[in-house]
Amino acid sequence: MTVLPRTTPTNSESAFQIIRDAILSGALSPGSKISEAHTCQIYGIGRGPLREALRRLEGCKLVEIKPNAGAKVSFIKPSQIIEIYEIRESLEGLACKLAATNANKTDCLALRSIITEQRLQMTQNNGDLAPLKEGDLDLHFSIVKVSGNTQLFQLLCHDLYQLVQLYRLQPNTSPSRPHIALEEHTQIVDAIERKDPELADLLMRRHISNARQELLANLSL
Amino acid sequence: MTVLPRTTPTNSESAFQIIRDAILSGALSPGSKISEAHTCQIYGIGRGPLREALRRLEGCKLVEIKPNAGAKVSFIKPSQIIEIYEIRESLEGLACKLAATNANKTDCLALRSIITEQRLQMTQNNGDLAPLKEGDLDLHFSIVKVSGNTQLFQLLCHDLYQLVQLYRLQPNTSPSRPHIALEEHTQIVDAIERKDPELADLLMRRHISNARQELLANLSL
DNA sequence: AGTAGCAAAATTGTTGACAAAAACGTGACG
DNA sequence: CGTCACGTTTTTGTCAACAATTTTGCTACT
Numbered sequence: 477m478t479v480l481p482r483t484t485p486t487n488s489e490s491a492f493q494i495i496r497d498a499i500l501s502g503a504l505s506p507g508s509k510i511s512e513a514h515t516c517q518i519y520g521i522g523r524g525p526l527r528e529a530l531r532r533l534e535g536c537k538l539v540e541i542k543p544n545a546g547a548k549v550s551f552i553k554p555s556q557i558i559e560i561y562e563i564r565e566s567l568e569g570l571a572c573k574l575a576a577t578n579a580n581k582t583d584c585l586a587l588r589s590i591i592t593e594q595r596l597q598m599t600q601n602n603g604d605l606a607p608l609k610e611g612d613l614d615l616h617f618s619i620v621k622v623s624g625n626t627q628l629f630q631l632l633c634h635d636l637y638q639l640v641q642l643y644r645l646q647p648n649t650s651p652s653r654p655h656i657a658l659e660e661h662t663q664i665v666d667a668i669e670r671k672d673p674e675l676a677d678l679l680m681r682r683h684i685s686n687a688r689q690e691l692l693a694n695l696s697l
Numbered sequence: 698m699t700v701l702p703r704t705t706p707t708n709s710e711s712a713f714q715i716i717r718d719a720i721l722s723g724a725l726s727p728g729s730k731i732s733e734a735h736t737c738q739i740y741g742i743g744r745g746p747l748r749e750a751l752r753r754l755e756g757c758k759l760v761e762i763k764p765n766a767g768a769k770v771s772f773i774k775p776s777q778i779i780e781i782y783e784i785r786e787s788l789e790g791l792a793c794k795l796a797a798t799n800a801n802k803t804d805c806l807a808l809r810s811i812i813t814e815q816r817l818q819m820t821q822n823n824g825d826l827a828p829l830k831e832g833d834l835d836l837h838f839s840i841v842k843v844s845g846n847t848q849l850f851q852l853l854c855h856d857l858y859q860l861v862q863l864y865r866l867q868p869n870t871s872p873s874r875p876h877i878a879l880e881e882h883t884q885i886v887d888a889i890e891r892k893d894p895e896l897a898d899l900l901m902r903r904h905i906s907n908a909r910q911e912l913l914a915n916l917s918l
Numbered sequence: 919a920g921t922a923g924c925a926a927a928a929t930t931g932t933t934g935a936c937a938a939a940a941a942c943g944t945g946a947c948g
Numbered sequence: 949c950g951t952c953a954c955g956t957t958t959t960t961g962t963c964a965a966c967a968a969t970t971t972t973g974c975t976a977c978t
Contacts, residue, residue: 485764486932513960522932522934523960524931525933531752543706543710544939545959546960556848559849563791563848563852566787570786626777626780627781628780733930743962746961765969
């Protein structure tokens with residue numbers, strides 16, 4: 477009885493991961509077409525597994541497939557990202573509410589450590605904001621995880637955040653507002669630690685609403 | 698220049714729709730395996746298109762595919778449906794808030810007509826509750842549509858409701874509480890009509906929370 | 919009887935070839 | 949000059965056959 481279900485991933489699985497990462501890193505730019513013949517020649521696989529991988533990516537909303545016209549990397553319009561932020565506002569508020577209800581001391585310590593790490597990053601290299609973005613996601617992910625709602629985790633951390641990431645590498649990358657965000661994060665974790673679901677909910681909603689407002693302001697420059 | 702992009706759907710598309718409907722209608726029961734050879738023989742198509750259809754269904758969370766083990770119809774556990782109801786509570790609250798903000802008179806009339814239709818159905822055949830379920834979904838769908846957030850519509854009406862439907866045809870089908878629900882619906886539409894976003898949000902959250910509580914009570918019988 | 923091992927069957931993963939559709943380019947015509 | 953038609957080329961949709969993995973069933977042995 478082998479506990480490990482498999483040793484090598486299938487070609488379809490490999491292609492899925494490779495293409496997904498290529499899309500999320502920007503190597504495949506939004507709107508560009510993914511030619512089957514070309515792509516499966518590059519990765520050295522057949523068209524069958526590739527088409528399955530593309531269908532999975534379609535399920536993640538990362539590519540759009542039209543019959544007899546092939547697959548294109550999704551292009552997220554500004555109006556769509558605003559809508560997604562409205563959804564995030566609601567769902568991450570819920571995540572905070574649940575997190576404040578369910579978090580134990582270990583959870584709180586983990587959240588707190590992310591904050592201190594992020595604060596450290598900021599004082600050290602205040603020019604480079606790449607690790608801050610990462611830390612920002614770390615905190616949001618961790619809160620959703622602490623919420624205990626696995627469906628919510630799946631939805632937010634696997635589906636919606638990928639779309640947000642896809643948007644970020646499009647026309648106008650917002651510069652973000654690290655100092656204010658860090659302050660808001662601290663208050664949110666405080667509320668979770670104090671087991672105040674309503675406040676945690678409110679603060680997270682406001683936090684994401686602020687980010688959305690800034691998005692709106694940036695795209696009407 | 699033909700405006701209609703295509704006349705006949707692809708085999709993959711047909712298989713996707715047929716299998717999806719079979720799952721949602723209960724013809725394919727949750728947990729049952731979907732054999733490739735068997736299935737593609739029934740529908741008279743090749744394995745390639747069938748596998749693509751299965752990948753799409755996997756993206757809808759209606760089937761689970763494991764490497765070298767094939768596809769099974771998803772089985773929604775009670776804990777999962779509770780989590781989904783928590784998400785619905787949050788998202789449909791948002792939908793109501795947006796609907797109350799954006800609804801014009803035509804929208805309000807449409808919502809109102811669904812309510813009156815539902816009330817009519819109830820007084821006529823108070824034994825058969827099948828059309829009530831349909832009307833219930835009609836109202837929820839319409840509110841989400843009126844909200845104007847297309848991403849939210851996609852998420853709620855295409856993804857989450859399918860999972861709810863899949864759960865309904867599993868072990869313990871809840872009898873539901875039509876009269877109370879109708880009353881709650883009426884109040885929600887009232888709030889939307891009065892352009893009171895906060896109240897509409899609150900009422901819808903409470904409405905779904907009540908449904909969730911009843912789910913919880915039913916599965917701990 | 920129960921189990922370990924091995925062979926046979928069934929099922930999934932993958933490929934290449936063929937059919938059909940769309941995209942492209944060329945040329946004739948108004 | 950623009951546009952319509954048509955043949956070529958490219959790309960997608962589909963199938964059937966092969967390879968690899970899993971499952972099944974049988975046999976032999978303790």
